[in-house]
Amino acid sequence: MMKKLFKSLVCSVALVTGLVGCSSASNSSGSGNSDSTSKDKQLVVGVTLSQMSDPFFVNVKQGIFDQAKKDNVKVVFADGQANTATQLSQVEDFVSKQVDLIVLNPTEADPLVPAVKEANNAGIPVITFDRWVTGGKTVTHVGASAIEIGAQAGEALFEYLGGKGKIAVIEHIPGASTTIDRTKGLDEALKKYPGIKVVARQSATSRAEAMSVMENILTANPDIDGVYAYNDDNALGASDAIIAAKKQDKIVVTGVGGTAPALDAVKQGKLLATVDILPLEEGKLAIKTAVDVLKGKKITEQHEGRTWVLQQSKVVNGPQWDKKK
Template identity: 40%
Template sequence: MRKRWLVAMVVGLGLVVAQGAQVGLSLSTLNNPFFVALRDGALQAAQKAGVQLVVLDAQDRVDKQVSDIEDLIQRRVRVILVNPTDSAAVVPAIQKANSAGIPVITVDRSAAGGKVAFHIASDNVAGGRMAAQFVCELLKKKGQVVELEGIPGTSAARDRGAGFNAYLKESCPEVKVVARQTANFDRAQGLSVMENILQAQRQIQAVFAHNDEMALGALQAIKARGLKIPVVGFDATPDAVKAVESCDLAATVAQQPVEMGRLAVEKAVEIIKGSAVPAQTRFIPVPLKLVSNSRCKW
């Protein structure tokens, strides 16, 4: 009886400790539906757990994200969740959190250094390979493709590109990347970059963009020239899924940003309640799947 009472008391104490605690979430940008969904998943989990989530938008600026994290440290939040704008540039800020004794969890994009308790993300290399396999099969293992890269320095751009190109090299060597350019995960830049590529490259059979925003921008440029070129994106944002359903976009690799946000907050709450912080970063993968439409003809 006494043992049950002690267990109940410890559980109750953990709930009290979590209630009202502050958790910081530093996002690379909220000018992207993917990260809005990630934030929403985090907010829902925070509300359920009774913790206060402080959300800061870095607006895709490294200097602002560093300043935001320093602000969270000054606020003495219990855990900091970081979606890095730049995997290397964010390291000094993470190290400052480490020195202040505040655990750090990275979400969607990893950090190149500093002590991180958990990394919650899709396997972006696997997602890149998934996109490459789809393109390879669509082109019957031969053709010329364009790759629109994300923000240089982000783990998502690096890993998605690595997976895509590794698959082509290993399994589909006659599908060649004839143009590779960054559009910084941005729809407007995806449009302008694709316009320039279409002027320089007359024979393009497919496009792979590291996210849906760039894919939708590229699609706009392709349509403006009266062409029909299959475009594959990454993230499965609502706009992209609608475009797949209408046979405008060929496919998108579906992540689960809401789930990422939820898991990040749940891990933060576990830490606040007294769970041991891992000595080395624990990667928590969030499943991926390809969203395509078999009714479409390419």
């Protein structure tokens, strides 16, 4: 028993030292940033992304750092951990570090308004990224339009179905701004294709849950023709259920996001299509815009009633799509 205890202790100590090593390394690079600004006037941008456990944002981060290296920008990076309070204090840290600009990808719209105002008071420009806030002054918004993407995915699916058929909808986190906007986009697409009937509208927040939900939808509505999923994980879960029920020849699934597993699934013919938001490009666009703003360029582009540097998205389809034609 003592031997085991010793072993487990050694394991945990090793683990802890490893972790501390990591975090102190990132800290030192963070403080190094502000030092170097004063010397060679390298631009420093504070970036906080809403949730790094989401693969989408892992790609975004990659894009941000790629572009920052190219433009010689120092990035002070923070993970919002899907927690508004955490993100608020991160923005406060950016303000006290006196970064040149803040890129904010807010977890939620309303609660982060105070963070933006604090940056406003300190005279630090703020760019919202991918999701926006409802108050305070922001220079511009950078990102793709969730409404447009919702409509694109819907139109792709409905066009494939020849404008008529029964579909099931699997929404994402209830109440999230992206969920609300996707619904708007889907409704736009549904208006254009009156022959499409939504027979089930459910929600799931993980691939596992989406699979269960899809199994149950299939039981209640065995005759559906297509599934419109609000994100890639839900699309993959739905596709898992459809393949398990051996109905992949009858029911097609579309997703949204362009995550690596979904793009693979499209290539393998498991998903009809997904809308690729190009997270890598979106991340790059954030830094490009930040540099533009800091160099004094006026952002005038407008979209959906706000200043917006729009990230283009594209529908990606594969063998399943080609089979029909």
